[in-house]
Amino acid sequence: GAGVSQSPSNKVTEKGKDVELRCDPISGHTALYWYRQSLGQGLEFLIYFQGNSAPDKSGLPSDRFSAERTGGSVSTLTIQRTQQEDSAVYLCASSLEGPTNEQFFGPGTRLTVL
Amino acid sequence: SQQGEEDPQALSIQEGENATMNCSYKTSINNLQWYRQNSGRGLVHLILIRSNEREKHSGRLRVTLDTSKKSSSLLITASRAADTASYFCATDGGSNYQLIWGAGTKLIIKP
Numbered sequence: 001g002a003g004v005s006q007s008p009s010n011k012v013t014e015k016g017k018d019v020e021l022r023c024d025p026i027s028g029h030t031a032l033y034w035y036r037q038s039l040g041q042g043l044e045f046l047i048y049f050q051g052n053s054a055p056d057k058s059g060l061p062s063d064r065f066s067a068e069r070t071g072g073s074v075s076t077l078t079i080q081r082t083q084q085e086d087s088a089v090y091l092c093a094s095s096l097e098g099p100t101n102e103q104f105f106g107p108g109t110r111l112t113v114l
Numbered sequence: 115s116q117q118g119e120e121d122p123q124a125l126s127i128q129e130g131e132n133a134t135m136n137c138s139y140k141t142s143i144n145n146l147q148w149y150r151q152n153s154g155r156g157l158v159h160l161i162l163i164r165s166n167e168r169e170k171h172s173g174r175l176r177v178t179l180d181t182s183k184k185s186s187s188l189l190i191t192a193s194r195a196a197d198t199a200s201y202f203c204a205t206d207g208g209s210n211y212q213l214i215w216g217a218g219t220k221l222i223i224k225p
Contacts, residue, residue, distance in 0.1 A: 033213075042216050102159040105157040
């Protein structure tokens with residue numbers, strides 16, 4: 001597709017379950033970012049992938065969070081043993097060669113942990 | 115903590131008026147970006163201004179940057195109902211790495 005896509009658009013899960021969120025960036029974009037946005041708040045950086053370099057995981061809030069990017073394209077954000085405070089919109093963005101370039105955002109995945 | 119802080123937190127104006135939003139940040143930067151978020155189109159990049167620039171225009175948007183005061187402003191002229199959205203500033207914190215975001219200004223344009 002022409003833009004960044006994310007799936008699912010909505011996810012409701014029970015506390016303690018694992019969830020996987022998927023991001024398909026714009027073709028040719030080497031940089032991929034995951035953010036979390038709580039209601040009425042700004043974006044909280046989670047993780048950054050740039051090409052084949054080791055990802056910057058400094059924003060991940062706990063070791064329950066992990067992310068992979070396979071083949072330099074699709075990325076999966078995994079949250080293990082979900083907690084209610086994990087409820088938020090998870091946004092993925094991609095850009096050309098790093099964060100000083102315009103970031104293109106996906107529509108987000110709204111995660112609700114009951 | 116947030117690098118960027120927008121003010122006001124919320125702004126409500128009549129259609130046709132100008133809207134001004136401000137952003138302050140804490141560390142040196144390479145660039146500052148403004149984004150818009152609404153329910154229809156999600157988060158969309160509006161404009162990027164580099165640290166050696168003082169003013170930039172794009173259509174009805176005018177962005178200024180004062181690095182001595184670590185602040186930026188976004189002016190939307192002749193506002194329209196479609197401008198109703200939340201507006202965020204984001205800085206690179208000088209690291210040329212991750213963007214750091216403010217909490218946003220919620221703008222409402224009244225018809």
